[in-house]
Amino acid sequence: MVVDTLTRTLAALSDPTRRAILAQLKNGPATVNDLVQPFSVSQQAISKHLGYLAKAKLIRKTKEGRQSICELNPLPLRELEGWVMEYREFWEGAINRLDEFLKENKEVRNNGRSK
Amino acid sequence: MVVDTLTRTLAALSDPTRRAILAQLKNGPATVNDLVQPFSVSQQAISKHLGYLAKAKLIRKTKEGRQSICELNPLPLRELEGWVMEYREFWEGAINRLDEFLKENKEVRNNGRSK
Numbered sequence: 001m002v003v004d005t006l007t008r009t010l011a012a013l014s015d016p017t018r019r020a021i022l023a024q025l026k027n028g029p030a031t032v033n034d035l036v037q038p039f040s041v042s043q044q045a046i047s048k049h050l051g052y053l054a055k056a057k058l059i060r061k062t063k064e065g066r067q068s069i070c071e072l073n074p075l076p077l078r079e080l081e082g083w084v085m086e087y088r089e090f091w092e093g094a095i096n097r098l099d100e101f102l103k104e105n106k107e108v109r110n111n112g113r114s115k
Numbered sequence: 116m117v118v119d120t121l122t123r124t125l126a127a128l129s130d131p132t133r134r135a136i137l138a139q140l141k142n143g144p145a146t147v148n149d150l151v152q153p154f155s156v157s158q159q160a161i162s163k164h165l166g167y168l169a170k171a172k173l174i175r176k177t178k179e180g181r182q183s184i185c186e187l188n189p190l191p192l193r194e195l196e197g198w199v200m201e202y203r204e205f206w207e208g209a210i211n212r213l214d215e216f217l218k219e220n221k222e223v224r225n226n227g228r229s230k
Contacts, residue, residue: 007129014125019198026205074205081199083134088196090141090189 005057006083009076012056017041018049022058025072032068120172121198124191127171132156133164137173140187147183 003011013019021035036046050070053059060071118126128134136150151161165185168174175186 004131006134007131010125010129014122014129016119016122019121022202026202072202072205074202074209077199077202078206078210081196081203084192084196084199087137087141087187087189087192090187091193094189095193 005076006079008056009058009080012052012058013080015049015052017045018053021046021049021053021070022072025059025070029069029071032070035070120191121194123171124173124195127167127173128195130164130167132160133168136161136164136168136185137187140174140185144184144186147185150185 013022017039020039024030024035024038032043032047032050035050036043039046050059050061054061054070057073057076060073062069062071128137132154135154139145139150139153147158147162147165150165151158154161165174165176169176169185172188172191175188177184177186
Protein backbone atom coordinates (compact mmCIF):
# COMPACT_ATOMS: atom_id res chain seq x y z
CA MET A 1 0.00 0.00 0.00
CA VAL A 2 1.31 3.43 -0.93
CA VAL A 3 0.96 5.86 1.95
CA ASP A 4 0.76 9.56 1.06
CA THR A 5 3.33 11.86 2.67
CA LEU A 6 0.85 13.73 4.89
CA THR A 7 -0.48 10.46 6.35
CA ARG A 8 3.11 9.34 6.97
CA THR A 9 3.95 12.66 8.65
CA LEU A 10 0.85 12.53 10.90
CA ALA A 11 1.42 8.89 11.89
CA ALA A 12 5.07 9.66 12.76
CA LEU A 13 3.98 12.62 14.91
CA SER A 14 1.22 10.73 16.74
CA ASP A 15 3.61 9.67 19.51
CA PRO A 16 4.71 12.00 22.33
CA THR A 17 8.27 10.57 22.48
CA ARG A 18 8.77 11.17 18.75
CA ARG A 19 7.51 14.74 19.11
CA ALA A 20 9.86 15.24 22.08
CA ILE A 21 12.80 13.98 19.94
CA LEU A 22 11.93 16.54 17.23
CA ALA A 23 11.69 19.30 19.87
CA GLN A 24 15.16 18.30 21.11
CA LEU A 25 16.55 18.52 17.57
CA LYS A 26 15.46 22.16 17.32
CA ASN A 27 18.64 22.88 19.35
CA GLY A 28 20.74 21.38 16.56
CA PRO A 29 21.95 17.96 15.37
CA ALA A 30 22.46 15.30 18.05
CA THR A 31 23.91 11.80 18.35
CA VAL A 32 21.66 8.85 19.19
CA ASN A 33 23.26 8.83 22.68
CA ASP A 34 22.38 12.50 23.20
CA LEU A 35 18.80 11.64 22.34
CA VAL A 36 18.55 8.59 24.61
CA GLN A 37 19.59 10.49 27.78
CA PRO A 38 16.55 12.74 28.37
CA PHE A 39 14.03 9.92 27.93
CA SER A 40 13.28 7.11 30.33
CA VAL A 41 13.22 4.56 27.52
CA SER A 42 15.82 2.13 26.20
CA GLN A 43 18.26 2.92 23.39
CA GLN A 44 16.48 0.26 21.35
CA ALA A 45 13.13 2.04 21.73
CA ILE A 46 14.71 5.40 20.78
CA SER A 47 16.35 3.80 17.72
CA LYS A 48 12.97 2.48 16.64
CA HIS A 49 11.43 5.94 17.03
CA LEU A 50 14.34 7.49 15.08
CA GLY A 51 13.81 4.94 12.30
CA TYR A 52 10.16 5.93 12.15
CA LEU A 53 11.03 9.65 12.01
CA ALA A 54 13.68 9.03 9.33
CA LYS A 55 11.22 7.05 7.20
CA ALA A 56 8.76 9.95 7.44
CA LYS A 57 11.68 12.25 6.40
CA LEU A 58 11.24 14.31 9.59
CA ILE A 59 14.88 13.67 10.49
CA ARG A 60 18.03 12.95 8.49
CA LYS A 61 20.57 10.46 9.83
CA THR A 62 24.23 10.68 8.84
CA LYS A 63 27.31 8.76 9.96
CA GLU A 64 30.26 10.56 11.51
CA GLY A 65 32.89 7.94 12.25
CA ARG A 66 31.16 5.45 14.51
CA GLN A 67 28.40 7.81 15.52
CA SER A 68 25.01 8.38 13.96
CA ILE A 69 24.07 12.05 13.84
CA CYS A 70 20.40 13.01 13.65
CA GLU A 71 19.22 16.30 12.24
CA LEU A 72 15.75 17.85 12.03
CA ASN A 73 14.18 18.02 8.57
CA PRO A 74 11.31 20.45 8.99
CA LEU A 75 10.04 20.40 5.39
CA PRO A 76 7.23 17.80 5.83
CA LEU A 77 5.82 20.03 8.58
CA ARG A 78 5.23 22.75 6.01
CA GLU A 79 2.72 20.52 4.22
CA LEU A 80 1.01 19.82 7.56
CA GLU A 81 0.80 23.56 8.26
CA GLY A 82 -0.81 24.05 4.82
CA TRP A 83 -3.38 21.37 5.63
CA VAL A 84 -4.25 22.65 9.12
CA MET A 85 -4.52 26.30 7.99
CA GLU A 86 -7.47 25.33 5.78
CA TYR A 87 -9.40 24.89 9.04
CA ARG A 88 -8.34 28.18 10.63
CA GLU A 89 -11.50 30.10 9.67
CA PHE A 90 -13.54 27.32 11.30
CA TRP A 91 -11.83 27.40 14.69
CA GLU A 92 -11.74 31.20 14.65
CA GLY A 93 -15.48 31.15 13.95
CA ALA A 94 -16.08 28.69 16.79
CA ILE A 95 -14.05 30.80 19.23
CA ASN A 96 -15.89 33.98 18.21
CA ARG A 97 -19.25 32.26 18.75
CA LEU A 98 -18.09 31.08 22.18
CA ASP A 99 -16.96 34.63 23.08
CA GLU A 100 -20.33 36.05 21.98
CA PHE A 101 -22.15 33.43 24.03
CA LEU A 102 -20.11 34.18 27.16
CA LYS A 103 -20.59 37.94 26.68
CA GLU A 104 -24.36 37.60 26.29
CA ASN A 105 -24.48 35.29 29.28
CA LYS A 106 -22.57 37.79 31.41
CA GLU A 107 -24.92 40.60 30.36
CA VAL A 108 -27.94 38.50 31.27
CA ARG A 109 -26.42 37.75 34.69
CA ASN A 110 -25.51 41.41 35.30
CA ASN A 111 -29.00 42.54 34.30
CA GLY A 112 -30.42 40.00 36.71
CA ARG A 113 -28.28 41.41 39.51
CA SER A 114 -29.14 45.08 38.95
CA LYS A 115 -32.86 44.42 39.28
CA MET B 116 -2.99 4.54 29.28
CA VAL B 117 -3.91 8.22 29.17
CA VAL B 118 -3.33 9.64 25.72
CA ASP B 119 -2.75 13.41 25.48
CA THR B 120 -5.10 15.37 23.22
CA LEU B 121 -2.48 16.26 20.60
CA THR B 122 -1.50 12.59 20.18
CA ARG B 123 -5.19 11.69 19.86
CA THR B 124 -5.73 14.44 17.26
CA LEU B 125 -2.70 13.36 15.21
CA ALA B 126 -3.65 9.66 15.33
CA ALA B 127 -7.20 10.48 14.19
CA LEU B 128 -5.85 12.57 11.30
CA SER B 129 -3.33 9.97 10.14
CA ASP B 130 -5.85 8.38 7.78
CA PRO B 131 -6.76 9.87 4.38
CA THR B 132 -10.46 8.84 4.61
CA ARG B 133 -10.83 10.53 7.99
CA ARG B 134 -9.21 13.71 6.62
CA ALA B 135 -11.56 13.55 3.60
CA ILE B 136 -14.57 13.27 5.96
CA LEU B 137 -13.40 16.41 7.81
CA ALA B 138 -12.93 18.23 4.49
CA GLN B 139 -16.50 17.27 3.54
CA LEU B 140 -17.81 18.65 6.86
CA LYS B 141 -16.35 22.08 6.02
CA ASN B 142 -19.48 22.47 3.85
CA GLY B 143 -21.68 22.08 6.92
CA PRO B 144 -23.21 19.29 9.04
CA ALA B 145 -24.02 16.03 7.25
CA THR B 146 -25.82 12.76 7.96
CA VAL B 147 -23.89 9.49 8.05
CA ASN B 148 -25.53 8.60 4.71
CA ASP B 149 -24.30 11.85 3.13
CA LEU B 150 -20.81 10.94 4.27
CA VAL B 151 -20.90 7.35 3.00
CA GLN B 152 -21.77 8.33 -0.59
CA PRO B 153 -18.55 10.00 -1.79
CA PHE B 154 -16.32 7.20 -0.50
CA SER B 155 -15.89 3.74 -1.95
CA VAL B 156 -16.04 2.12 1.48
CA SER B 157 -18.84 0.44 3.43
CA GLN B 158 -21.15 2.28 5.83
CA GLN B 159 -19.63 0.15 8.60
CA ALA B 160 -16.13 1.42 7.74
CA ILE B 161 -17.34 5.03 7.65
CA SER B 162 -19.09 4.58 11.01
CA LYS B 163 -15.83 3.31 12.48
CA HIS B 164 -13.97 6.33 11.11
CA LEU B 165 -16.68 8.66 12.49
CA GLY B 166 -16.36 7.00 15.89
CA TYR B 167 -12.62 7.63 15.80
CA LEU B 168 -13.12 11.30 14.84
CA ALA B 169 -15.78 11.76 17.54
CA LYS B 170 -13.50 10.24 20.20
CA ALA B 171 -10.77 12.70 19.15
CA LYS B 172 -13.42 15.47 19.43
CA LEU B 173 -12.83 16.46 15.78
CA ILE B 174 -16.54 15.95 15.07
CA ARG B 175 -19.71 16.15 17.15
CA LYS B 176 -22.51 13.65 16.56
CA THR B 177 -26.12 14.52 17.38
CA LYS B 178 -29.38 12.66 16.82
CA GLU B 179 -32.16 14.24 14.75
CA GLY B 180 -35.04 11.79 14.76
CA ARG B 181 -33.63 8.57 13.36
CA GLN B 182 -30.64 10.23 11.77
CA SER B 183 -27.18 10.90 13.13
CA ILE B 184 -25.89 14.33 12.18
CA CYS B 185 -22.14 14.93 12.15
CA GLU B 186 -20.61 18.36 12.55
CA LEU B 187 -16.99 19.54 12.34
CA ASN B 188 -15.38 20.57 15.63
CA PRO B 189 -12.28 22.48 14.55
CA LEU B 190 -10.96 23.35 18.03
CA PRO B 191 -8.44 20.47 18.41
CA LEU B 192 -6.85 21.65 15.15
CA ARG B 193 -5.95 24.93 16.81
CA GLU B 194 -3.65 23.07 19.22
CA LEU B 195 -2.07 21.28 16.25
CA GLU B 196 -1.50 24.61 14.50
CA GLY B 197 0.22 25.92 17.65
CA TRP B 198 2.49 22.89 17.70
CA VAL B 199 3.43 23.00 14.00
CA MET B 200 4.08 26.77 14.02
CA GLU B 201 6.95 26.21 16.47
CA TYR B 202 8.77 24.66 13.51
CA ARG B 203 8.03 27.43 11.02
CA GLU B 204 11.37 29.22 11.43
CA PHE B 205 13.12 25.91 10.71
CA TRP B 206 11.38 25.16 7.41
CA GLU B 207 11.66 28.81 6.35
CA GLY B 208 15.38 28.59 7.12
CA ALA B 209 15.70 25.36 5.12
CA ILE B 210 13.87 26.88 2.13
CA ASN B 211 16.04 30.02 2.23
CA ARG B 212 19.20 27.91 2.28
CA LEU B 213 17.92 25.91 -0.70
CA ASP B 214 17.14 29.14 -2.59
CA GLU B 215 20.63 30.50 -1.85
CA PHE B 216 22.20 27.26 -3.05
CA LEU B 217 20.22 27.28 -6.31
CA LYS B 218 21.07 30.95 -6.91
CA GLU B 219 24.79 30.38 -6.32
CA ASN B 220 24.69 27.32 -8.55
CA LYS B 221 23.06 29.30 -11.33
CA GLU B 222 25.68 32.06 -11.03
CA VAL B 223 28.49 29.50 -11.22
CA ARG B 224 26.93 27.99 -14.35
CA ASN B 225 26.40 31.42 -15.96
CA ASN B 226 30.00 32.46 -15.19
CA GLY B 227 31.19 29.21 -16.75
CA ARG B 228 29.25 30.00 -19.93
CA SER B 229 30.48 33.59 -20.32
CA LYS B 230 34.14 32.53 -20.33
